[in-house]
Amino acid sequence: xxxxxxxxxHIGDLQVPMREVRLTNGTSVRLYDTSGPSRTDRSAWGxxxxxxxxxxxxxITKEMEFVAVREGMTPEFVxxxxxxxxxxxxxxxxxxxxxxxAIGRNFLVKINANIGNSAVTSSxxxxxxxxxxxxxxxxxxxxxxxxxxxxxxxxEQIIRNSPVPVGTVPIYQALEKVxxxxxxLSWEVYRDTLIEQCEQGVDYxxxxxxxxxxxxxxxxxxxxxxxxxxxxxxxxxxLAHHRESFLYEHFDEMCALLARYDVTFxxxxxxxxxxxxxxxxxxxxxxxxxxxxxxKVAHAYDVQVMIEGPGHVPMHKxxxxxxxxxxxxDDVPFYTLGPLVTDIAPGYDHITSGIGAAxxxxxxxxxxxxxxPKEHLGLPNRDDVKTGVITYKIAAHAxxxxxxxxxxxxxxxxxxxARFEFRWEDQFDLSLDPDTARAFHDETLPAAPxxxxxxxxxxxxxxxxxxxxxxxxxxxxxxAAEFTRKGGSIYL
Amino acid sequence: xxxxxxxxxHIGDLQVPMREVRLTNGTSVRLYDTSGPSRTDRSAWGxxxxxxxxxxxxxITKEMEFVAVREGMTPEFVxxxxxxxxxxxxxxxxxxxxxxxAIGRNFLVKINANIGNSAVTSSxxxxxxxxxxxxxxxxxxxxxxxxxxxxxxxxEQIIRNSPVPVGTVPIYQALEKVxxxxxxLSWEVYRDTLIEQCEQGVDYxxxxxxxxxxxxxxxxxxxxxxxxxxxxxxxxxxLAHHRESFLYEHFDEMCALLARYDVTFxxxxxxxxxxxxxxxxxxxxxxxxxxxxxxKVAHAYDVQVMIEGPGHVPMHKxxxxxxxxxxxxDDVPFYTLGPLVTDIAPGYDHITSGIGAAxxxxxxxxxxxxxxPKEHLGLPNRDDVKTGVITYKIAAHAxxxxxxxxxxxxxxxxxxxARFEFRWEDQFDLSLDPDTARAFHDETLPAAPxxxxxxxxxxxxxxxxxxxxxxxxxxxxxxAAEFTRKGGSIYL
Numbered sequence: 001x002x003x004x005x006x007x008x009x010h011i012g013d014l015q016v017p018m019r020e021v022r023l024t025n026g027t028s029v030r031l032y033d034t035s036g037p038s039r040t041d042r043s044a045w046g047x048x049x050x051x052x053x054x055x056x057x058x059x060i061t062k063e064m065e066f067v068a069v070r071e072g073m074t075p076e077f078v079x080x081x082x083x084x085x086x087x088x089x090x091x092x093x094x095x096x097x098x099x100x101x102a103i104g105r106n107f108l109v110k111i112n113a114n115i116g117n118s119a120v121t122s123s124x125x126x127x128x129x130x131x132x133x134x135x136x137x138x139x140x141x142x143x144x145x146x147x148x149x150x151x152x153x154x155x156e157q158i159i160r161n162s163p164v165p166v167g168t169v170p171i172y173q174a175l176e177k178v179x180x181x182x183x184x185l186s187w188e189v190y191r192d193t194l195i196e197q198c199e200q201g202v203d204y205x206x207x208x209x210x211x212x213x214x215x216x217x218x219x220x221x222x223x224x225x226x227x228x229x230x231x232x233x234x235x236x237x238x239l240a241h242h243r244e245s246f247l248y249e250h251f252d253e254m255c256a257l258l259a260r261y262d263v264t265f266x267x268x269x270x271x272x273x274x275x276x277x278x279x280x281x282x283x284x285x286x287x288x289x290x291x292x293x294x295x296k297v298a299h300a301y302d303v304q305v306m307i308e309g310p311g312h313v314p315m316h317k318x319x320x321x322x323x324x325x326x327x328x329x330d331d332v333p334f335y336t337l338g339p340l341v342t343d344i345a346p347g348y349d350h351i352t353s354g355i356g357a358a359x360x361x362x363x364x365x366x367x368x369x370x371x372x373p374k375e376h377l378g379l380p381n382r383d384d385v386k387t388g389v390i391t392y393k394i395a396a397h398a399x400x401x402x403x404x405x406x407x408x409x410x411x412x413x414x415x416x417x418a419r420f421e422f423r424w425e426d427q428f429d430l431s432l433d434p435d436t437a438r439a440f441h442d443e444t445l446p447a448a449p450x451x452x453x454x455x456x457x458x459x460x461x462x463x464x465x466x467x468x469x470x471x472x473x474x475x476x477x478x479x480a481a482e483f484t485r486k487g488g489s490i491y492l
Numbered sequence: 493x494x495x496x497x498x499x500x501x502h503i504g505d506l507q508v509p510m511r512e513v514r515l516t517n518g519t520s521v522r523l524y525d526t527s528g529p530s531r532t533d534r535s536a537w538g539x540x541x542x543x544x545x546x547x548x549x550x551x552i553t554k555e556m557e558f559v560a561v562r563e564g565m566t567p568e569f570v571x572x573x574x575x576x577x578x579x580x581x582x583x584x585x586x587x588x589x590x591x592x593x594a595i596g597r598n599f600l601v602k603i604n605a606n607i608g609n610s611a612v613t614s615s616x617x618x619x620x621x622x623x624x625x626x627x628x629x630x631x632x633x634x635x636x637x638x639x640x641x642x643x644x645x646x647x648e649q650i651i652r653n654s655p656v657p658v659g660t661v662p663i664y665q666a667l668e669k670v671x672x673x674x675x676x677l678s679w680e681v682y683r684d685t686l687i688e689q690c691e692q693g694v695d696y697x698x699x700x701x702x703x704x705x706x707x708x709x710x711x712x713x714x715x716x717x718x719x720x721x722x723x724x725x726x727x728x729x730x731l732a733h734h735r736e737s738f739l740y741e742h743f744d745e746m747c748a749l750l751a752r753y754d755v756t757f758x759x760x761x762x763x764x765x766x767x768x769x770x771x772x773x774x775x776x777x778x779x780x781x782x783x784x785x786x787x788k789v790a791h792a793y794d795v796q797v798m799i800e801g802p803g804h805v806p807m808h809k810x811x812x813x814x815x816x817x818x819x820x821x822d823d824v825p826f827y828t829l830g831p832l833v834t835d836i837a838p839g840y841d842h843i844t845s846g847i848g849a850a851x852x853x854x855x856x857x858x859x860x861x862x863x864x865p866k867e868h869l870g871l872p873n874r875d876d877v878k879t880g881v882i883t884y885k886i887a888a889h890a891x892x893x894x895x896x897x898x899x900x901x902x903x904x905x906x907x908x909x910a911r912f913e914f915r916w917e918d919q920f921d922l923s924l925d926p927d928t929a930r931a932f933h934d935e936t937l938p939a940a941p942x943x944x945x946x947x948x949x950x951x952x953x954x955x956x957x958x959x960x961x962x963x964x965x966x967x968x969x970x971x972a973a974e975f976t977r978k979g980g981s982i983y984l
């Protein structure tokens with residue numbers, strides 16, 4: 001994006017970033033931009049209690065103003081959505097480098113990229129590089145899911161460099177602290193880990209507080225049991241101690257803690273289905289009901305909440321998930337992983353899940369957690385991260401179009417105009433991935449004149465429908481002129 | 493697929509091919525197989541007039557029996573679907589090498605792979621290789637869309653080697669015969685081309701007989717005009733001569749011709765939208781109404797018919813296409829290109845269209861025409877063909893699942909069982925693309941012991957939810973035993 005045809009611009013007092021694409025016909029298009037580096041230092045803005053607390057008191061924060069500019073909405077609309085709990089602005093007071101963004105069904109659909117190392121592979125530098133790479137292609141948030149050594153340092157490097165909100169799953173670090181043995185976990189270890197992460201600047205945390213002791217037996221007859229890491233850790237703890245989940249029992253204390261930093265809850269779906277066969281079962285929906293209860297508790301503390309969702313769901317069962325989440329959880333933002341619409345394509349789960357993601361976002365999901373081609377097989381590398389992000393930008397944008405977001409249609413129109421007018425360079429520049437579009441074109445027609453040619457190698461010059469279509473239009477114009485000359489009688 | 497864990501088996505007198513996957517737990521799974529080479533020689537079966545004619549007279553042909561074995565249905569059910577026009581079995585009497593297959597909403601969703609060269613690139617050998625490659629990954633039919641030199645020879649080589657039905661768009665060759673000038677086309681040139689292709693063994697032909705003179709002006713205010721090659725050629729002809737389409741005017745003669753060979757009509761959507769902006773417009777639906785009329789004409793000649801569909805359609809406008817096609821066209825099979833659900837991702841249009849394809853197939857489309865990553869940018873190569881086929885197998889299978897096809901769920905269950913039981917080799921073998929699944933896994937954990945390990949590099953050993961889930965199950969079994977020992981009092 002260092003090309004002269006692209007530039008990063010910053011709008012207004014708050015320096016809201018946008019990507020300006022200058023087209024060869026003299027016009028330009030402004031696109032939402034997540035790529036950083038941030039010019040924002042929110043520490044100078046003065047901090048409200050939480051965004052939800054401020055919104056409820058009628059206060060429009062700088063964060064809301066920033067979001068309003070990015071999304072082309074009024075600050076008052078943003079405030080209302082946050083006040084109602086329908087949108088969240090994850091913005092830890094200790095992550096002043098982040099550029100505020102909103103997650104909510106009435107805003108552009110957002111996407112999250114998971115990064116982070118495991119015990120088996122990857123380094124701190126690689127993970128920071130993946131974060132930068134993910135936001136460069138459009139990731140709206142990143143989650144650091146590191147589980148190996150150096151969890152604290154990896155997270156520190158990611159947060160300090162991230163222009164987007166950073167999410168984590170604190171139980172992963174807590175488990176490392178107790179040597180990887182779930183039964184050795186305790187509220188005290190977990191709480192200290194949570195404080196450490198809040199202090200560091202984590203913007204939202206996945207908490208599997210809905211995995212209650214009584215729900216564990218509901219997973220016994222499942223085809224694939226419990227497939228959430230956090231969910232399986234909590235289930236193992238509950239069973240080992242034969243006690244109610246300490247996350248559930250200490251939920252009020254967690255709310256008080258998160259409120260001090262304005263860290264947002266992402267209430268985890270620890271019992272999400274891990275196969276088509278297990279979709280929409282009693283275990284999954286029992287947990288969802290509990291997440292609905294916990295939403296009300298968090299809201300009483302002015303803590304922002306979103307709800308995580310599945311997983312593996314066949315197409316005909318997707319809508320029920322959204323409808324039930326809205327009903328049970330007071331319409332707070334839904335944040336789903338895919339869902340994958342079939343289990344038979346390991347190696348292509350960005351696609352099996354991209355299908356489900358587009359549909360569930362159309363139905364009302366506010367943020368989509370990406371899935372890379374390596375899902376179920378290994379840790380994603382840099383190329384996988386890019387493929388996952390682009391696939392999910394497609395899903396999110398397709399949903400924006402289907403929901404009638406005004407900015408969404410304009411982008412498609414600009415690209416289609418460039419296509420119909422054979423402005424190849426503009427077509428590339430307006431693409432989600434200009435590099436790939438240009439490379440694919442140049443593979444068969446690399447010469448410079450092909451960039452203005454009225455065809456490509458797909459059809460060749462004689463069979464280009466768009467070229468013929470222009471000739472048809474010219475023909476119609478001629479006929480129209482003839483019609484006028486002849487005094488206006490019908491010529492067809 | 494040369495591995496000992498896979499074998500091609502042939503069932504019954506008709507030698508119906510299936511792929512048998514032998515799993516490490518001693519069971520096996522049989523999958524639909526398109527890969528050829530065919531053991532079929534239909535010329536020995538004796539030929540009915542057309543499959544539709546036979547079905548209407550109550551005759552169950554060998555082709556219907558073959559389909560019944562492949563799909564796990566009764567021959568009588570197949571006959572009824574064909575007799576009603578809801579399914580077609582494209583099977584030119586001059587293509588005896590093809591293995592019969594059915595296209596219809598009550599059968600497995602099928603996919604087509606477009607191959608064929610353009611004036612700019614590719615050779616005959618490459619195109620035959622693409623056909624073999626496409627069917628090896630699961631293409632149910634192939635269309636030879638060659639437009640360059642050697643059209644006749646390319647097609648000859650493809651048909652003689654193809655175990656699946658071959659479709660074409662005869663107007664491409666007709667246009668080559670008149671030097672690439674649409675206005676020089678005539679019914680006579682077109683008819684001779686059609687006879688040549690019917691003689692050669694083409695199983696179905698795309699005919700853009702619904703692009704009528706009166707509809708051409710309806711495209712004038714479109715964002716992207718006419719994007720079907722056949723559609724733009726016919727529009728140019730109509731306008732140049734200021735006459736009704738010769739395809740429309742000579743439709744009865746075409747029916748009589750196709751009936752002699754049992755070639756199936758694929759009535760082309762020459763006015764399909766080429767951008768999100770143009771979806772579901774008057775031009776598109778005016779043509780669809782005409783295709784409905786022509787369906788009745790073809791059926792009067794016992795000629796089998798399917799209807800082609802768009803194109804570029806946002807998610808919320810997809811269902812209307814299927815509903816209208818069913819209503820206007822007597823529920824004959826719908827055969828759609830995608831649709832792409834956004835225009836902004838050239839280079840990834842297998843994905844933008846795979847989303848729409850899965851949805852439209854769930855709604856009732858019988859066959860999906862694949863789109864490769866090169867769409868809009870260039871002619872697909874071998875890798876692009878594979879990516880397109882796998883993406884569309886995902887879309888088709890996701891729709892089979894959502895429609896409740898009994899064989900579909902069994903495949904997902906077998907793979908999910910292998911996943912939950914850490915049978916890695918079985919997981920790979922049951923994948924749509926075993927090579928890629930294995931390669932991705934081995935990228936980070938190549939050693940042989942990792943093939944039986946209870947984790948992968950994505951989470952590492954301590955954080956594998958499935959491993960923990962097994963421990964939770966063991967814990968529950970222990971608790972259940974304790975419950976029994978203690979006399980059955982509630983332990984939760």
